[in-house]
Every structure is written in C-alpha cells, then in structure tokens.
Amino acid sequence: MKAVIINKFGALEGSIIKTGLDIPRPARNDVLIKVKAAGVNRPDILQRQGLYKIPSDASPIMGLEVAGEIVKVGMDVTKRKQGEYVCALVPGGGYAEYVVTNESHCLPVPEGLSMEEAAGLCECLFTVWINMVKLGQLKENETFLVHGGSSGIGMFAIQLAKQLGATVLTTVKNQKKSDFCYSLGADKVVKYDTEDFHNVFKSKKWKLGIDLILDMIGGDYFEKNVDLLSDEGRLVSIAFLKGNSVNLDLSKLMLKRINLTGSTLRPRTVAFKSKIASELLETVWPLLNSQKVRIHIDSVFPLEKFKDAHIQMENGNHLGKIILSLD
Ligand SMILES: NC(=O)c1ccc[n+]([C@@H]2O[C@H](COP(=O)([O-])OP(=O)(O)OC[C@H]3O[C@@H](n4cnc5c(N)ncnc54)[C@H](OP(=O)(O)O)[C@@H]3O)[C@@H](O)[C@H]2O)c1
Incomplete structure (x- = not known):
C-alpha cells in the first residue's frame, strides 16, 4: 500500500x-x-x-x-x-x-x-466530549471560554457548548476567524491582535467569572485564565501552544476552589x-x-x-x- x-x-x-x-x-x-x-x-x-x-x-x-x-x-x-x-x-x-x-x-x-x-x-469530537463535557462538566446557563475558536477543536467546542445551553466566549487571531466563530454561534469573540482577552472578559458583563475554560494555549494565558474563573470554576488543558511552564497563584486556587485538570486522548x-x-x-x-x-x-x-x-x-x-x- x-x-x-x-x-x-x-x-x-x-x-x-x-x-x-x-x-x-x-x-x-x-x-x-x-x-x-x-x-x-x-x-x-x-x-x-x-x-x-x-x-x-x-x-x-x-x-x-x-x-x-x-x-x-x-x-x-x-x-x-x-x-x-x-x-x-x-x-x-x-x-x-x-x-x-x-x-x-x-x-x-x-x-x-x-x-x-x-x-x-472523530479526533476533535472525542477530544471535546472528554474535556468539555466529561472532565469540564459544562452545564446549561454556564459561561464557557474556548481559546482558538476557529481550530478544529474550537469549531466543535463552540457548537456543542451552544447545544448544551452555555454562553460561549472565544479568542482568535483576526477578523476572518472572528466572523467564522460568530457564524458557529459564539456569543463573544475577542481578536487578540487588537484586544486583550483578559481585559474584555474581566468586564462587568462576565464579572461573576467564567465557569469552564478549555485551553490549548498554556504559557502566559494560564494566569489570565485562572484569574477569569468563577468560584469553583474549571480549567481543562488539552495543549500548550505557548509553553507548558506556567505561574500559579495558589491563593486564587484556594480562595475560588478552582479545579485544574487536563487530558490527552x-x-x-x-x-x-x-x-x-x-x-x-x-x-x-x-x-x-x-x-x-x-x-x-x-x-x-x-x-x-x-x-x-x-x-x-x-x-x-x-x-x-x-x-x-x-x-
Ligand atoms: N489533548 C488532546 O487529547 C488533544 C487532541 C487533539 C488536539 N489537541 C490539541 O488541540 C489544539 C487544536 O488542535 P487542532 O487540530 O484543532 O489544531 P488547529 O486547527 O491548528 O488549531 C490550533 C489553534 O491554536 C491557535 N493558536 C493560538 N496560539 C497559537 C500558537 N502560538 N501557535 C499555533 N496556534 C495557535 C490558532 O488560532 P489563532 O490563529 O486564532 O491563534 C489555531 O486555531 C492543538 O494544540 C492540539 O495539539 C489536543
């Protein structure tokens, strides 16, 4: 063959x-x-x-x-x-x-x-199901952030999260990718070439924090993700495109009772x-x-x-x- x-x-x-x-x-x-x-x-x-x-x-x-x-x-x-x-x-x-x-x-x-x-x-749907639904326990009326919304993973995460009744936030590089994510049903897309996602999602509208973050970026996104999580929020890591060494403020973990996890299929x-x-x-x-x-x-x-x-x-x-x- x-x-x-x-x-x-x-x-x-x-x-x-x-x-x-x-x-x-x-x-x-x-x-x-x-x-x-x-x-x-x-x-x-x-x-x-x-x-x-x-x-x-x-x-x-x-x-x-x-x-x-x-x-x-x-x-x-x-x-x-x-x-x-x-x-x-x-x-x-x-x-x-x-x-x-x-x-x-x-x-x-x-x-x-x-x-x-x-x-x-298969690869993306298995991964999204395991990490967003099983480990991440996403539920109706929760706020969900997936980074890289226009990726294979992001495309399915946005649509399945909407089907579960969540509010869906995502981040992408540019306008073309932002338009794509809105067409999939995303509620708010941040273009990181012009905006800082941490500032945008820290704003009044999401002041109670994000319930679940599905992260493929790692690196300096980690601290921002932890800061954005709600009380008892969950962060599920599936990759680390910006690096696997991160800083964790343990007081945030303790005060908000945050759940950090991840997996590889x-x-x-x-x-x-x-x-x-x-x-x-x-x-x-x-x-x-x-x-x-x-x-x-x-x-x-x-x-x-x-x-x-x-x-x-x-x-x-x-x-x-x-x-x-x-x-
Ligand atoms: N844990 C698991 O079981 C598992 C299984 C499958 C895939 N994955 C991981 O999930 C991620 C998505 O996979 P995929 O196949 O859907 O890939 P993909 O379509 O290439 O998506 C990667 C996304 O990452 C974003 N990105 C942000 N920062 C980046 C950087 N520094 N370098 C490259 N991309 C960057 C890109 O969006 P912007 O251009 O908008 O930044 C892009 O949409 C990959 O990291 C992959 O390794 C994990």
Missing part, C-alpha cells in the same frame, strides 16, 4: 510518500479500513517534528482519524461488517491507503456528509475510547444528522500533497478542518 512515512523527524522534507508497504492485518477485534479521506490534526505536525511520543503499540504512520470502507474484519468482530462505510478514530496510521482500528472506534457516516467531511469528525485505553464512541453516537451523532452541529472543511489535499496540507496548518490561517483525500 501507499502511505506517508516519516524518514527523519523535523522539517517536511524528512517525510515522503512510500509505496509497496504491507497492508496492516486486523487483530481479533479490529477492522481494516480502505481509507477514502483522513483528517489532519495539529498532533500530526508535532509527531512529524518528533515532539509527540506515540504509544508503543501504535502505527508510526501519522493520522488519527479517517473515513472509508471496511474491507476486512477480525475474527471476533460483531458490530461492523465488510462493505460498511464508517468514520473512525485510529491509533495512528491514517495517512495511508489502509488502516486498522478497533471496531468500537468506528461510527456511522452522518447523513448527508461526504467522506471528506466524515474524516474530520491518544494513550487512553481501547475500552475508554469505545465508551466515548457510544456516548457520541447517542448524543452528538443525532446533532450531526440533523445539521445542528456542522463540520467546516477549510481545504482538501490529495495524499500526495500532504506537505501542502501541513504548511496550511502551520501557517495558521485555516478555518475548521484540513483533509487529505485518497480518492
């Missing part, structure tokens, strides 16, 4: 398309998917750069989500059939013609969605991911089927042009998801 191989960590030149590779074999509970499209995620960039430790049992090929046709099933598979089209969370290996994943990590392609659209759902167990998949099927898939939650595709590149897809993500001007097509 054909796949993107990392020959040397770092610059894009170190990764190449290679043909003649062995097609992976599904284990007892796995399915083999012929990939039609694969989502590009920021962790792929980190993996290519050698900055992301992949689990020891995962494929070294990049790619955490796909859509495609099940062409083979393992001997203990009961829920999925050969010939079915699915979207799936994969443990790695998505930038390839074929990939294996556990049958329970496959979800149906939502009604009316193309394979490219379906390919961009890839090393979680098969059983945990299967549980999240069932919860998504029950709660979020109906919203996708009825188009109450939508995916916005920024751009689609053929697999052979994966370098252009990575450049597009690293330039940081995209809205929503970037996809690789294998059709």
Whole structure:
C-alpha cells in the first residue's frame, strides 16, 4: 500500500510518500479500513517534528482519524461488517491507503456528509466530549471560554457548548476567524491582535467569572485564565501552544476552589475510547444528522500533497478542518 512515512523527524522534507508497504492485518477485534479521506490534526505536525511520543503499540504512520470502507474484519468482530462505510478514530496510521482500528472506534457516516467531511469528525469530537463535557462538566446557563475558536477543536467546542445551553466566549487571531466563530454561534469573540482577552472578559458583563475554560494555549494565558474563573470554576488543558511552564497563584486556587485538570486522548485505553464512541453516537451523532452541529472543511489535499496540507496548518490561517483525500 501507499502511505506517508516519516524518514527523519523535523522539517517536511524528512517525510515522503512510500509505496509497496504491507497492508496492516486486523487483530481479533479490529477492522481494516480502505481509507477514502483522513483528517489532519495539529498532533500530526508535532509527531512529524518528533515532539509527540506515540504509544508503543501504535502505527508510526501519522493520522488519527479517517473515513472509508471496511474491507476486512477480525475474527471476533460483531458490530461492523465488510462493505460498511464508517468514520473512525485510529491509533495512528491514517495517512495511508489502509488502516486498522478497533471496531468500537468506528461510527456511522452522518447523513448527508461526504467522506471528506466524515474524516474530520472523530479526533476533535472525542477530544471535546472528554474535556468539555466529561472532565469540564459544562452545564446549561454556564459561561464557557474556548481559546482558538476557529481550530478544529474550537469549531466543535463552540457548537456543542451552544447545544448544551452555555454562553460561549472565544479568542482568535483576526477578523476572518472572528466572523467564522460568530457564524458557529459564539456569543463573544475577542481578536487578540487588537484586544486583550483578559481585559474584555474581566468586564462587568462576565464579572461573576467564567465557569469552564478549555485551553490549548498554556504559557502566559494560564494566569489570565485562572484569574477569569468563577468560584469553583474549571480549567481543562488539552495543549500548550505557548509553553507548558506556567505561574500559579495558589491563593486564587484556594480562595475560588478552582479545579485544574487536563487530558490527552491518544494513550487512553481501547475500552475508554469505545465508551466515548457510544456516548457520541447517542448524543452528538443525532446533532450531526440533523445539521445542528456542522463540520467546516477549510481545504482538501490529495495524499500526495500532504506537505501542502501541513504548511496550511502551520501557517495558521485555516478555518475548521484540513483533509487529505485518497480518492
Ligand atoms: N489533548 C488532546 O487529547 C488533544 C487532541 C487533539 C488536539 N489537541 C490539541 O488541540 C489544539 C487544536 O488542535 P487542532 O487540530 O484543532 O489544531 P488547529 O486547527 O491548528 O488549531 C490550533 C489553534 O491554536 C491557535 N493558536 C493560538 N496560539 C497559537 C500558537 N502560538 N501557535 C499555533 N496556534 C495557535 C490558532 O488560532 P489563532 O490563529 O486564532 O491563534 C489555531 O486555531 C492543538 O494544540 C492540539 O495539539 C489536543
């Protein structure tokens, strides 16, 4: 089969398309998917750069989500059939013609969605569900802030938080991204090129503080986030684009009884991911089927042009998801 191989960590030149590779074999509970499209995620960039430790049992090929046709099933598979089209969370290996994943990590392609659209759902929706709903416990009438609102993660966090009945705040770089976030339903977007989010959200309107912050920035955002939280507010960290060393004023933690937590999806167990998949099927898939939650595709590149897809993500001007097509 054909796949993107990392020959040397770092610059894009170190990764190449290679043909003649062995097609992976599904284990007892796995399915083999012929990939039609694969989502590009920021962790792929980190993996290519050698900055992301992949689990020891995962494929070294990049790619955490796909859509495609099940062409083979393992001997203990009961829920999925050969010939079915699915979207799936994969443990790695998505930038390839074929990939294996556990049958329970496959979800149906939502009604009316193309394979490219379906390919961009799983990594971000699993992550948002775990961190915003399960760890973050977001509830109706609460105030929620997600940084990076125009990212793949931000796009789904804004829409799902609105569905839960929260007031949604976000931060972005510029006007184009701000317009995009308002179109997704955000109540207030701060453009950090011209405004300081801490000053804006400290204002009278949100003086009781923010109940939940989903943060991918870290660095100097951390202290500002902690200061903005309400009594018993929650801060959930999923990345640290501005650095993982932060300053914490413990008195704020104590006085406001703040809850600090975070998580990373890839090393979680098969059983945990299967549980999240069932919860998504029950709660979020109906919203996708009825188009109450939508995916916005920024751009689609053929697999052979994966370098252009990575450049597009690293330039940081995209809205929503970037996809690789294998059709
Ligand atoms: N913990 C987990 O399980 C998990 C799983 C998946 C993804 N993630 C993380 O979630 C984040 C979003 O992922 P994604 O795939 O949706 O990526 P993405 O679309 O590239 O989003 C990254 C966002 O970060 C913002 N940003 C702010 N400061 C930045 C900086 N210094 N450098 C780069 N971007 C900056 C960008 O928006 P502006 O241009 O508006 O600043 C951009 O929208 C990534 O950091 C990723 O590693 C975590």
